[in-house]
Amino acid sequence: MYAEQLTHYERADPPDEGPSDYQAPDGLFVLLLVDGQAVGYGGYRQHDATTGEIKRMYVRPPYRGRGYGRRILQRLEGHGRARGANALILETGVRNDAAISLYHSAGYTAVPTYVSNRDRRINRAFAKALLPQVELSQPTYARAVTPPQLREPCVETPRR
Helix, strand or coil: CHHHHHHHHCCCCCCCCCHHHHCCCCCEEEEEEECCEEEEEEEEEECCCCEEEEEEEEECHHHCCCCHHHHHHHHHHHHHHHCCCCEEEEEEECCCHHHHHHHHHCCCEEECCCCCCCCCCCEEEEEEECCCCCCCCCCCCCCCCCCCCCCCCEEECCCC
């Protein structure tokens, strides 16, 4: 899919992160499958003690506009929230209109770059504050349910 990014946008950062950047418990890499085909992916890694970074978000062009990118983003945001992040940051290219639209609609705002030597004419940085999850008190008749543990790497197949 890296080659697709180069073809579509004429530029793409090389996949130079190591697998350890996305390892549990702090990291997460989501691969979205549709009918057994990889159609999109995205990663989460810790940027610092209170900030997570969304990386490598990509949905193949024939599958765009179906909500897959939003699904991946929501999964990564949920992981960041579960890891205690107060904010998320990310970067995308200025020509990536679909991603910029997704990020704006998901509550991200443009911020100054956080990566040294980035050309503002090519890259845009975004950030989003994460609201803490609110614990609701359970009525005495409610049964507590323990959520299943996350499995790494996470592969999600959307329901049709």
